Amino acid sequence: MGDVAGGARRGTLVGMAIIEVSGLRKRYGGRPVVDGVSFSVDEGEIFGIxxxxxxxxxxxxxxxxGLRVPDEGHVRVAGLDPLKDRAGVTELLGAQLQQSALQPKLTVREALELYASFYRRPANWRPLAERLGLGDRLETRFAKLSGGQQQRLFIALALIGGPRVVVLDELTTGLDPHGRRETWELIEEVRNSGVTVLLVTHFMEEAQRLCDRVAVIDGGRIAALDTPQGLIERATGSTVISFVPSRPLSDDELAALPLVRWERRKDDRLVIEGDDASANAVIALLARQRITVRQLRVTDATLDDAYLGLTAKES
Ligand SMILES: Nc1ncnc2c1ncn2[C@@H]1O[C@H](COP(=O)(O)OP(=O)(O)OP(=O)(O)O)[C@@H](O)[C@H]1O
Structure with a gap:
């Protein structure tokens, strides 16, 4: 696999924290929007938020x-304070730009040259552009690129300083499923080249596929932090059983079963999350009560199920 970071890879110490956040608080107009967030990201991880x-x-x-000033708390990137060691952090952290930050008339080449000029030791942008599939788009203006090409350019610009960490905030929002999958492969290649990735996303499938660990933030606090599989097991159990029963099951009947969660859908479908013991208990109850079922489905729980369970009160 090619080195998507353009050969900028340095030795990594997998398992060492490269980002440390502790007790982070930020208020706007007296309202806490970040309310005591703590986490650390190991070098070489894809860490999802x-x-x-x-x-x-x-x-x-x-x-x-280092773009916002916390009211309280402690942030370190490779041991540096992003506010006090601004220049140092800029050299080692690549941030994805917001769309509006690029002039529509700027060509891909001009954008790459401009951003390379910001760094003391930039990656060689030509192989980077090739690797990101932009080699034949160098003279194309930003506004004429497809959504997927624009996202690839943002990844290239985030990598051009040869960073150890990249922050990607909702990178695949607005992409079609094909473009999203291509971007996922690129993110995996970025990580495989040794760069740590901090990824903000709304897509559970994306987090499940890419992230080594995920922090679920809700109301400014961390609701859960684990591997995707750990979150699934903790929040939902491992199995989702759904069916339309010949007569509704009561809340009392359901509460007596060893389930993690259940939900009634509009079409009278009952969705039950649990484990093998839950599945057996449901089958036994149905047999005892002589309830038949239609459209029975048994599937593995996904991060989507876990997320809905973890953020259920607010959603
Ligand atoms: N500069 C600001 N001034 C006042 N309020 C702000 C400011 N920036 C963010 N907020 C508010 O803080 C809260 C958290 O915003 P933030 O953008 O961090 O949320 P988010 O989780 O990234 O949301 P989304 O998924 O919608 O992007 C929101 O209610 C937002 O309106």
Missing amino acids: LGPNGAGKTTTVECVE
Whole structure:
């Protein structure tokens, strides 16, 4: 696999924290939007931040980038304070630009040359552009690129300083499923080249596929932090069983079963999350009560199920 970071890879110490956030708080107009967030990201990880709209995700990562000043708390990137060691952090952290930050008339080549000029030791942008599939688009203006090409250019610009960490905030929002999958492969290659990735996303499938660990932020606080599989097991159990019963099951009947969670859908479908013991208990209850079922489905739980369970009160 090619080195997507353009050969900028340095030795990594997998398992060492490269980002440390502790007791982070930020208020706007007296309202806490980040309310005591702590986490650390190991070098070489893809670390995801998930959460509902307005949960405080962007505020948190912008404090990591040194773009916002926390009211309280402690942030370190490779041991540096992003506010006090601004130049040092800029050299080692690549941030994805917001769309509006690029002039529509700027060509891909001009953008790459311009951003390379910001760094003392930039990556060689030509192989980077090739690797990101932009080699034949160098003279194309930003406004004429497809959504997927624009996202690839943002990844290239985030990598051009040869960073050890990249922060990608909702990178695949607005992409079609094909473009999203291509971007996922690129993010995996970025990580495989040794760069640590801090990824803010709304897409559970994206987090499940890419992230080594995920923090779910809700109401400015960390609701859960684990591997995607750990979150799934903790929040939902491992299995989702759904069916339309010939007569409704009562809340009391359901409460007596060893389930993690259940939900009634509009079409009378009952969705039950649990484990093998839950599945057996449901089958036994149905047999005892002579309830038949239609459209029975048994599937593995996903991060989507876990997320809905973890953020259920607010959503
Ligand atoms: N500069 C600001 N001034 C006042 N309020 C702000 C400011 N920036 C963010 N907020 C508010 O802080 C809260 C958290 O915003 P933030 O952008 O961090 O959330 P988010 O989790 O990234 O949301 P989304 O998923 O919608 O991007 C929101 O209610 C937002 O309106």
